[in-house]
Amino acid sequence: MRENIGFALMCFGVIFDAVGCVGLIRLPDLYNRLQASLKCVAMGTSLILLGTMVIAGLSPLSAKAFLCLLFILIISPTTEHALARASYIGGVKLWKKSVVDKFKEDIDKS
């Protein structure tokens, strides 16, 4: 029973990872792609690790999986923020159908 739940969680995780990769191809510009690759892939990876924890029970393996889950949840938004900021300052343009860009307005003003 426990193994079945674990494998089901892992399957959902792989599906989310695949959706993240589809988003990486389909979406138009860097910022939207970053969001797809953060949200869906972080969800997929944490579901896979959760499945590992459920299968392994209370053991060294599940403790390490828990640590990995924690560090992924801390580190992935930080890298996303760093990439977004660096690429904006480096001059990567928004998608041409974007509706509003307050950051550019404020940079032009100052």
Added chain:
Amino acid sequence: MRKIILALFSLIVWVLLVWPFTPWGFDYQSFLVGIIVSIFVGILFGDVFTESPHKFFEPKRYMWFICFVFVFFWEFLHASFDFAYRVLHPELPINPGIIKVKTNLKKEFAIGILANCIGFAPGAVTVEVSEDNYLYIHMAFIRHIGAEEPGAYVIRRFERILKRIFE
């Protein structure tokens, strides 16, 4: 004081990493090495850890932290399902743009945590935090531009709880 707290944290991480609860009893050797390493870590990095260590002894903050974990995972689930829907929809319903929201938090650490949490809110990523506490957020779907803060609801939900935890 803050060195002792940091040493305790690193000891917890060490125990999770090494897991000394073996079937043939408690593995005191690796635990002892962990104590030495965490004292070393506490002495080295205690000064850059936190500004006000007395906040670690207020149980109300831990209650709010548990509340924060639930809110965080709810938003995380919502965000990932929302984005999976947008990616798989044939017409790609996105309406992106960068908006500007002022945060009421004062502490730098709390603003950092808030900027990271926004990465997990539905369709939002922080691009820049300015000097005067303005957050520039890239939203994947903006409903109406006319209002002053179209995406403010994203950060208000986290802000209310983070204020009680860190300030």
